[in-house]
Amino acid sequence: DTAVSQTPKYLVTQMGNDKSIKCEQNLGHDTMYWYKQDSKKFLKIMFSYNNKELIINETVPNRFSPKSPDKAHLNLHINSLELGDSAVYFCASSPNLPNTGELFFGEGSRLTVL
């Protein structure tokens, strides 16, 4: 069983569209994250949720809206996609808050905006 799973793994779409990426973890962790990795491999935190509550929002445009229906799921919805949104988006979870433990990453979702 995959511990942190993301869907879809690949997403190609046109500028201006709205898209969602889903993430689920079966590790029983309380904290989940979204990270963005750009073409230069730079990993940057976007959001963090603890037990469905938003605790980190790192100056991400309002077009990005995370949603956590329960502590095992953290979805990312992106409105009005722009070329600069092209990246690999990683979901992660961790067992601790504050975070003293390792992050368990999903396999990433590669978003390409044309």
Add this chain to the structure above:
Amino acid sequence: AQKVTQAQTEISVVEKEDVTLDCVYETRDTTYYLFWYKQPPSGELVFLIRRNSFDEQNEISGRYSWNFQKSTSSFNFTITASQVVDSAVYFCALSEGRDDKIIFGKGTRLHILP
């Protein structure tokens, strides 16, 4: 503010050579955590090690070793007798104990040449 610097953008070594990846961090906290992650060409992010600020003991795990020196704010990673499978991007990361986010350095791309 916390910051992680990996000054080496890219390193190439011949198989069986030893290689050290540098990591320098900045934090005002006395309690913090340091991490190394590996991202092989397949794209997943793999946790390698966590070290807390109160434990300066060096660690060895097989061909991998880590040197944590608070005096120089460094947490360097050495691979002994490198192998082609070690080729990857390696990320150093920092988390302050009171904060629920892990901040990543920009990564070092390591090429092990056969």
